[in-house]
Amino acid sequence: VDVDNGWNHPLLLERGGRELKQVGVYAAQIEDQAGVKRCGHLTIKELITKEEMVEKIRILKSCGIKVLARTDGLGVEGLKKTV
DSSP states (O other): OBBBBGGGHHHHHHHHHHHHTTTOOOOEEEEOSSSOOOTTTTOOBBBOOOOOOOHHHHHHHHTTTTTEOOOBBOTTTTOOOOO
């Protein structure tokens, strides 16, 4: 299941993770964008901190869900985007 950026709040992610597990979800993909999600190819996006992303991964794992994490920290050109 793609949970986008985790609904922008740890409590929502935890609740969502528990509900996903209850309906049989095995794994979820989550990304490191903040606020309104934008296309990864665009430079107009905001990223969360590494610590916030680690917390999101921890929350999903604590719900018993395997995690596929992705980052928009590098653009298509390989240039680091601003955090």
